[in-house]
Amino acid sequence: MADTALHAADHASDHGHHSSTGLSNNKLAMWLFLGSECLLFGGLISTYMLYRGRVSDGPHPSQIYDIPFTSVSSFVLLMSSLTMVLAVTAAQRKDDRRTNLWLTVTAVLGATFVGGQVYEFTTFIREGLGFTTSLFGSSFYTLTGFHGVHVSVGVIFLLSTVGIIKKNKITGNKSEVVELVGLYWHFVDIVWIIIFTLVYLIPA
Amino acid sequence: MSETTEHHDHGMSDAGYIKIALILAAITALEVSTYYVDFGPLFMPSLMIMMIVKFVMVVSYFMHLKFDSKIFSFLFYTGLALALFVYIVALATFKFFIA
Numbered sequence: 042m043a044d045t046a047l048h049a050a051d052h053a054s055d056h057g058h059h060s061s062t063g064l065s066n067n068k069l070a071m072w073l074f075l076g077s078e079c080l081l082f083g084g085l086i087s088t089y090m091l092y093r094g095r096v097s098d099g100p101h102p103s104q105i106y107d108i109p110f111t112s113v114s115s116f117v118l119l120m121s122s123l124t125m126v127l128a129v130t131a132a133q134r135k136d137d138r139r140t141n142l143w144l145t146v147t148a149v150l151g152a153t154f155v156g157g158q159v160y161e162f163t164t165f166i167r168e169g170l171g172f173t174t175s176l177f178g179s180s181f182y183t184l185t186g187f188h189g190v191h192v193s194v195g196v197i198f199l200l201s202t203v204g205i206i207k208k209n210k211i212t213g214n215k216s217e218v219v220e221l222v223g224l225y226w227h228f229v230d231i232v233w234i235i236i237f238t239l240v241y242l243i244p245a
Numbered sequence: 246m247s248e249t250t251e252h253h254d255h256g257m258s259d260a261g262y263i264k265i266a267l268i269l270a271a272i273t274a275l276e277v278s279t280y281y282v283d284f285g286p287l288f289m290p291s292l293m294i295m296m297i298v299k300f301v302m303v304v305s306y307f308m309h310l311k312f313d314s315k316i317f318s319f320l321f322y323t324g325l326a327l328a329l330f331v332y333i334v335a336l337a338t339f340k341f342f343i344a
Binding site: 062064068069072073075076077078079080082083084086087088090091108109112115116119120122123125126127129130220223224227228230231234235237238239242243 | 256258259262263265266269270273276277279280289292293295296299300303304306307308309313314316317320321322323324325327328329331332335336339
């Protein structure tokens with residue numbers, strides 16, 4: 042009887058607070074949030090697809106896109122998903138050292154991607170594509186800018202998670218916290234998978 | 246059990262994730278090749294298929310939807326379906342009603 046109660050307590054602490062479905066409330070909320078984020082990016086991608094041909098007097102997408110550069114950025118972000126999932130498995134093994142290592146590597150890769158985006162934006166502005174130059178420019182900067190902000194927020198999440206793991210401030214299930222950050226990070230990656238194809242590889 | 250072969254409650258081993266990442270990298274290289282090589286009429290369908298395959302692989306394996314509760318899949322794919330619906334409605338509005 043005591044063993045059963047102990048096992049139930051262990052199980053509860055391992056998997057966090059549960060809803061009546063038997064699932065973690067935190068995970069349920071994160072998936073609901075990601076579902077709603079699909080709508081946000083769906084709207085932004087739709088707007089870009091409709092306006093990408095409206096260049097006014099500004100440069101045309103094919104004149105300014107640097108596909109080799111963006112391909113490297115995309116590869117960096119894709120590989121950050123691998124390092125993120127390795128952080129999650131390390132957290133499930135309760136290996137704090139490797140969890141922090143992979144979280145830090147993921148943050149560095151994410152910051153590299155954001156740095157690449159800042160470089161790309163400044164290059165485009167120098168080449169004559171401002172935010173108000175054309176509908177193409179406005180929709181491009183809004184879409185990729187929103188994505189860049191999401192990556193930046195993800196980097197902050199990752200570094201904060203490293204900090205709270207190091208200070209041992211997580212009272213509940215540590216691996217679930219890392220998994221939730223991971224879900225957000227992978228979502229940012231899948232949005233870029235779509236943007237890379239629809240915005241950069243398919244010509245207007 | 247070694248670190249790379251150990252299996253967890255939800256998901257695969259580290260080696261399995263590395264294999265998935267290698268497949269994703271190969272698909273990305275193939276996507277980029279469409280910029281340099283003329284794929285003819287296969288250009289658009291091949292890019293769309295590769296994008297969907299990469300999307301589904303990341304969601305299924307890295308985000309664990311393949312191994313997790315179907316409720317999570319329902320929440321996420323409902324959002325995605327609504328987003329696609331928004332796109333179709335916006336496209337139809339601009340192409341058929343405003344134009």
